[in-house]
Amino acid sequence: MEDVLIERIRALIPDKDVVQKRMFGGTCFMVNGNMLVCASKRNLMARVGKDQEPEALTKPFASQCRPTGRPMPGFIRIEPEGYESDEELGSWVEMARTYVCALPPKQPKIKKAKAERTA
Incomplete structure (x- = not known):
């Protein structure tokens, strides 16, 4: 099911x-380092932004994302x-693209080198 959804989104x-x-x-699915949508076995998560959130919540089968019990605005x-x-x-x-494509690109995180251990 998740693979089918991934292919539909990719199209x-x-x-x-x-x-x-x-x-x-x-x-x-990331655009310029910012999450657009996430397909899982259970559902779809879309990043629509705080301004579009009230409109998005009026759509059938939509709810606020609360993965840890706390809302993710x-x-x-x-x-x-x-x-x-x-x-x-x-x-x-498209709702997610409207928001995410207006965001500035995220800069890639630079991995810190592990400190060498001395004996």
């Missing part, structure tokens, strides 16, 4: 600057019934 966002990355127990969790059709999925991806 909607064929951009060269979109990267897939394993996060949040699923596969996230600007992130929406969508049950599978809310993205059954390509039109519904496309609507969520």
Whole structure:
């Protein structure tokens, strides 16, 4: 099920600057280092931003994302019934793109070298 959803999302966002990355127990689609959507076995998570969140929550099968019990402002969790059709999925991806593509690119994190141990 997750693989099918990943393929459906990939077809909607064929951009060269979109990267897939394993996060949040699923596969996230990143644009310029910022998460766009995340496909998992259970549902879809979309980053719509705080301004679009109230509108997003009016859609069927959408709820505030609370992975640890605390809300993640600007992130929406969508049950599978809310993205059954390509039109519904496309609507969520487009809402997320509107927000995420306006964000500045994230700078890659530089890994710190481990300090050498002395005997």
